[in-house]
Amino acid sequence: MGTAFPMLLVLSLLLYPNGISKSLAARPPVVNIGSILQLNSTTGGVAAIAINAALEDINSDPTVLNGTTLKVETKDTNCFDGFLGMVQALQFMETDVIAIVGPQCSTIAHIISYVANELRVPLMSFASDATLSSIQFPFFVRTAPSDLYQMAAVAAVVDYNHWKIVTAIYIDDDFGRNGIAALDDALTAKRCKISYKIGFPANAKKSELINLLVSVSYMESRVIILHTGAEPGLKLFSMANRLNMMGNGYVWIATDWLSAYLDANSSVPAETISGMQGVLTLRPHIPSSEMKGNLISKWSRQSQKYNHSDLRVNTYGFYVYDSVWAVARALDAFFDDGGSISFSNDSRLRDGAGGTLHLEAMSIFDKGKKLLDKIRKVNFTGPSGKVQFDASGDLIHPAYEIINVIGNGMRTIGFWSNYSGLLSTVPPEALYSKSPNTSLANQQLYDVIWPGQTAQRPRGWVFPSNAKELKIGIPNRFSFREFVTKDNVTGSMKGYCIDVFTQALALLPYPVTYKFVPFGSGTENPHYDKLIQMVESNELDGAVGDIAVTMKRTVIADFTQPFIETGLVILAPVKRHITTSWAFLQPFTLEMWCVTGLFFLVVGVVVWVLEHRINDEFRGSPRQQMITIFWFSFSTLFLRKYHEHLRARCVTHMAICCFDHSIQLYRESYFHPDRATT
Incomplete structure (x- = not known):
């Protein structure tokens, strides 16, 4: 008797670590959860089978909920008729449930999330709508990837x-x-x-x-x-x-x-x-796992049991299955922490007009916030993999x-x-x-077989068949028409820049439709800044021509790499077809000839004044003196120095005299040896 009581006390502490009265009294025999699905859809049918499969496994497992039976009440809603689906979902919220699995439709999920916040009922939804967040809807729990x-x-x-x-x-x-x-x-x-x-x-x-x-x-x-x-x-x-x-x-x-x-x-x-x-x-x-394989193996039995033998488990089936398990594990922790199931009416929910929604029948789950905290803290591995939520409420x-x-x-x-x-x-x-x-x-992916049974990666785009023609502005010049000009006969544009443009388009692997829009009258060169402004204002799609790339223009438009580069040059007019041999005299104008003659006269007079008193060659008759003046004027202008000219004449004259004298001596010594001298 003395040893039996301590043993019973130790056993009770092991079985009920939180206290006998708290563990047993707080656990009701049945707890209801709800589900809002569209049963005639593939996802809804799979979700219904997964929920019932999870409930069977939970209720047959004595280590979960400690004897409390978990049941589900399902509401079939219409996802495609948003209004009818919302009404059906609101009617379902009159039922006292501690959590809801679903809805699968984003439209209904948005409305029910507001209601769940008010009634404090956790919403275990696998809707993937990214705008459904736990920040706006604290009781919304996403159990599938966003x-x-x-x-x-x-x-x-x-x-x-x-x-x-x-x-x-x-x-x-x-x-x-x-x-x-x-x-x-x-x-x-x-x-x-x-x-x-x-x-x-x-x-x-x-x-x-x-x-x-x-x-x-x-x-x-x-x-x-x-x-x-x-x-x-x-x-x-x-x-x-x-x-x-x-x-x-x-x-x-x-x-x-x-x-x-x-x-x-x-x-x-x-x-x-x-x-x-x-x-x-x-x-x-x-991920592949034993739990995933077990659920797949028993799925056929579950689908036949609920008259969905044609449905197999997909990813949503795994997520819904683990959603029910997450509620069960959180509920078990909720009970262990002394939680109790109770509902109270909200005085603000009154349907004074006597409608059929019966808003006053909706009850607030008193400990819903506590159960929500337990759900967000679950951490277990199920058929869908690791079930754990991050700080934002999404699966990790x-x-x-x-x-x-x-x-x-x-x-x-x-x-x-x-x-x-x-x-x-x-x-x-x-x-x-x-x-x-x-x-x-x-990054790496295996090879893909694309539409058309080809392994070659598609380019991903084509030139649209209904695209508008590109409007290309062309300067209609008056000068330098070789670059770009308008043919007055055919009305088409031609020139070097046009040839470059058309050849560049020919290299593209797709057709481009365009039309040239002449800019200018053709009687004078147009102002290119205005042409660039038309491109910037989308009046033109582009411009082609001998358009200089300036700093001002690059601010408002993009330019291609220049395909003509002149560098530093000097421009001068050129007359073609010059055939006369006197063409070198063309730069000498009448004024230039007059100035040249005046220089002749001035230089000659200066030389005559300096030389006629001491140089016999500057003396003689007036005619001889005039000839001498013009001769020395000419020699002075076309030789570097007058003295160099004279020196050259003297040296040359002496050389010739010496040469003539040597020849004379040689002849005399050859024909008259007796007269030879050294």
Whole structure:
């Protein structure tokens, strides 16, 4: 008796460490959770099976909830009819539940998040809308990756393939618009952009979808991002195939709706799969594990039990399964911490008009904030991988698989993870133990089979068939018409600059339509600054001609590398066809001849004044003196120095005299040896 009591006390402390009364009294026999799904959709059907599978495993596990049974109340809503879906969801909120799994639709999730905040009911939603955040909606808990990460992965694929512009097709609701907004931001970070956005309603007619695709085919970009649901997305693929938009040159990237559909449906029509060959899609990455394999193996039994034998588990099934487990583990910790389930009415919720919504029936979960804190602190590993939330309320380590639809199935060509932000052929979980390497040189994907059954990467764009002609301004010059001028006979533009322009266009691998717009009257040279201003103001798309690159002009317009460079030159007029031998006299004008004659006279008079008194050659008759004056004037002008001339004459005269005298002596010594002298 003395030893039995201490043993019972120790055993009770081990079984109920928080106290017997607290552990047993605070745990009710049944706790209800809710789910808001569209059961006739692929995602909704998979989510319903996953919820029931998780409840079976939780309620059969004695280590969880310690005897408390967890039950679910499901509300079938219409995602495509936003108003009806919101009314159905609001009616469901009259039920006293401690947490809600769903909704799957972004439109309904936005409305229910406001209600969940008011009623303090945690919302375990797998809606991927990036604008749903725990900052605005504290009771919103996202249990699947956000579109922020998915669009970052799409942008990484676009940048990896060196495409700069894309076309975005989306369903025109909160899910589509907010997803494309996230894509736009992600592409901008990669210096890419969406050149054309086009949305369509969920109930769009066939003719509207055909017109949509035709307008897309007229665009420049051939990289098309498709962010829709399964039903409208498959319709678009079928119509695009009929319009020959699934062939060479096109690139189709579908968000994770396509992989979710192909993973969940065991029998996809052959016509459907053949019409999307070469398409790229994304799938949230779930690492391989024993728990994942166990859920897959027992899924067929669960799907048959709930009359969905045609549905297989996809990524959303794994996330929903772990969402229920997260609620169960948080609820267990909630009970261990002394939490209790109680609801109270909100005096502000009164339907005074007597409507059918019965707002007064909505109750506030008194300890909802405490349960929410326990949910955000869960840390366990489930079939979807590590279940743990970061400071912003998102699951840690979001990652995606890049998938190529080929043949009768899908092939993984690589992975993208937020851990490194890069594309890789290595599974992300192998990188988490290493420091993140963000070098773009490490990016790699396996080869892709593109639409048209080609392994060659598409260029991603073509010149649009409905594009306007480029207006090219051409200076209509009066002078130097060899550079550029207008042919008055044909009206076309010709010249050296025109030839360079047309030859440059011929090197482009695509056609460019353009027209020349003459600038100027042709009777005088136009002012080029005004031509540049017309390009800057978009009156012209460009200008071609002998346009000098100046500092003032480079401020408002971009110039090509100059293909004519003169350097430092001197311009002088030139007369052609000069055939006369007296052409060298042409620079000598009448004035120049008069000045030259005057110099002759002045120089001659000066020389005569200096020489006639001492030089006999400057004497004689007036005629002889005039001849001497003009002769010395001429010699003075055309020789360097007058004295050099005289010296040269003297030396030459002496040399000639000496030479003549030597010849005379030689002759006498040869013919008269007796007269020879030394």
